[in-house]
Amino acid sequence: MSSSPFINSIRREIRLRGYSYTTEKSYLYWIRFFIRYNALKHPTEMGATEVRNFLSYLATERHVAVNTQKSALNALVFLYHKVLNRQLGDLGFQHAKQGRRLPTVISEVEIKLLIDQMNDRDKLIFSLLYGSGLRISECLRIRIQDLNLSNGSLLIRCSKGNKDRVTILSQRLENALDVQTDIAIKLQTEDNSRGYGPYLPYALSKKYPNAFRQKGWMYLFPSSTLSPHPISNHLCRHHLHESVPRKSLKKAVNQLGTINKKVNCHTFRHSFATHLLMAGRDIRTIQELLGHSDVSTTQIYTHVIGQHFAGTTSPLDKIL
Numbered sequence: 561m562s563s564s565p566f567i568n569s570i571r572r573e574i575r576l577r578g579y580s581y582t583t584e585k586s587y588l589y590w591i592r593f594f595i596r597y598n599a600l601k602h603p604t605e606m607g608a609t610e611v612r613n614f615l616s617y618l619a620t621e622r623h624v625a626v627n628t629q630k631s632a633l634n635a636l637v638f639l640y641h642k643v644l645n646r647q648l649g650d651l652g653f654q655h656a657k658q659g660r661r662l663p664t665v666i667s668e669v670e671i672k673l674l675i676d677q678m679n680d681r682d683k684l685i686f687s688l689l690y691g692s693g694l695r696i697s698e699c700l701r702i703r704i705q706d707l708n709l710s711n712g713s714l715l716i717r718c719s720k721g722n723k724d725r726v727t728i729l730s731q732r733l734e735n736a737l738d739v740q741t742d743i744a745i746k747l748q749t750e751d752n753s754r755g756y757g758p759y760l761p762y763a764l765s766k767k768y769p770n771a772f773r774q775k776g777w778m779y780l781f782p783s784s785t786l787s788p789h790p791i792s793n794h795l796c797r798h799h800l801h802e803s804v805p806r807k808s809l810k811k812a813v814n815q816l817g818t819i820n821k822k823v824n825c826h827t828f829r830h831s832f833a834t835h836l837l838m839a840g841r842d843i844r845t846i847q848e849l850l851g852h853s854d855v856s857t858t859q860i861y862t863h864v865i866g867q868h869f870a871g872t873t874s875p876l877d878k879i880l
Contacts, residue, residue, distance in 0.1 A: 566602070567592070573643050580718060581790055582697075590635035603639060608648045611636050615651075662864055663830035664821050671831060674823075677812035684736045685781065685805050688714075689828035691730040693849050695720070696806075696825040700799045703758075704741055705776030709734050716851065725851040740780055748778040751797055756786060759796045772796070833861045 570591060574584045591603075594614050598606060611633075618624045618632055640646045666674075671690055675683050688699050698716050706715040707729065714729040751757055757772025758779050764771060771777055779799040786795045806825060813823050821827075829850070836846050847858040 570639065570643050574638075575791075577642070578722070580722060583722075586631055587635040587638055590632045591639050593632075594636060594639075604644060607640075607646070608651050611640075611648060612651050663834075663860065664823065664827050665831045665834045665864055666819060666821065666823060666827060668831075668835060670816075670819055671828065673816055674809070674812045674819075677815050678808055680736065681740065681781065682805055682808040684733065684740055686809065686825075686828055687730070687733055687736070689825060690832050691733065692727045693829050693832035693846075694727070695829060696802050700779075700781050700802060700805075702780040703776060704744065704778050704780060707737060707741075707780070709737065719851055721851075721853065723851060725848070727849045727851075737780075744778050744780055744782055745775050747782055747797070748775065751786075756795055756797065758782065759789060759798045765792070830861070830864075833858065834864050837861050838865050 567588065571584065571588065574587060579587075594611070595601065595603065597614050597617065598610055601610075614636070615629060615633060618629055624632075637648065640648050671686075675686050675690075678686065685699055688694055688702075689696065692699075692714050694716070698719055701717070702714070703717075706717065708714065709729065709731065712729050712731055713726050716725050716727060719725060748757065752773050758777050760771055760777060779797070781800040783798045783800050786797055788794065789796050802825075809823065809825060813819055833846050833850055836849075837843065843855060843858055843862070846861070847855050850858060852858045
């Protein structure tokens with residue numbers, strides 16, 4: 561199915577619009593799933609009724625999360641609106657309701673204890689997650705040119721929503737970043753001698769065929785192996801896979817044995833925002849650092865600390 565002319569036409573439309581490779585994989589997954597669910601019926605023979613039934617199936621039979629349901633809907637809307645040029649109209653469909661879920665946050669002491677359990681590379685990864693408020697995917701996609709230690713900033717490229725942003729970078733990480741940068745550049749030099757280099761967006765590599773030799777384009781956390789480029793199929797070096805730091809974190813949590821919460825990579829980003837808020841930082845600033853489009857998304861952290869606004873305390877505290 562993946563090699564069918566129809567699927568390839570969708571893939572071309574996605575790439576023409578400059579969507580990320582992650583979005584491409586997600587959209588193609590849900591479109592294939594939709595077609596299989598409808599007994600391999602071609603989407604041109606279906607419409608709003610089939611889309612509505614499929615989304616209801618995901619909610620009632622598969623019990624998927626609300627965001628998963630939204631991802632499926634986005635893929636099918638793209639298929640009909642952008643590829644088939646057909647409007648689905650009002651689906652008469654409401655997303656499953658999701659109650660507010662407070663993010664898991666751990667203390668500053670627990671963060672330090674966990675990081676201390678790790679090797680140097682993983683210490684740096686989780687220091688960046690917490691120190692700069694990064695998603696794990698953002699951290700692993702850092703390229704050497706994105707670092708700016710002179711003014712303590714870090715450029716995050718093509719993040720969620722295909723947006724760039726600048727966040728803070730701890731000066732305390734300078735030595736560790738220098739060491740990791742040297743490791744990455746040494747690996748790039750070895751790759752270049754064999755005609756390989758870091759993964760580059762396909763359009764960029766076509767326009768600048770020697771860009772893979774420039775140090776700035778090297779990933780800070782490169783993979784240990786070469787793998788095919790998803791478009792050109794040429795061998796290149798991607799960034800470290802997300803499963804590597806996840807395994808490291810799981811091992812650190814087990815070794816520590818004192819944290820009775822479900823801790824994952826995103827916990828460090830949640831803790832970054834919560835600790836800044838507890839320290840009295842402005843919520844708009846935190847919103848910018850996290851890359852949230854709407855401040856209401858950031859406001860979830862005010863509930864984590866039991867205060868509706870940063871710095872708000874009970875008036876009783878002043879008289880007792």
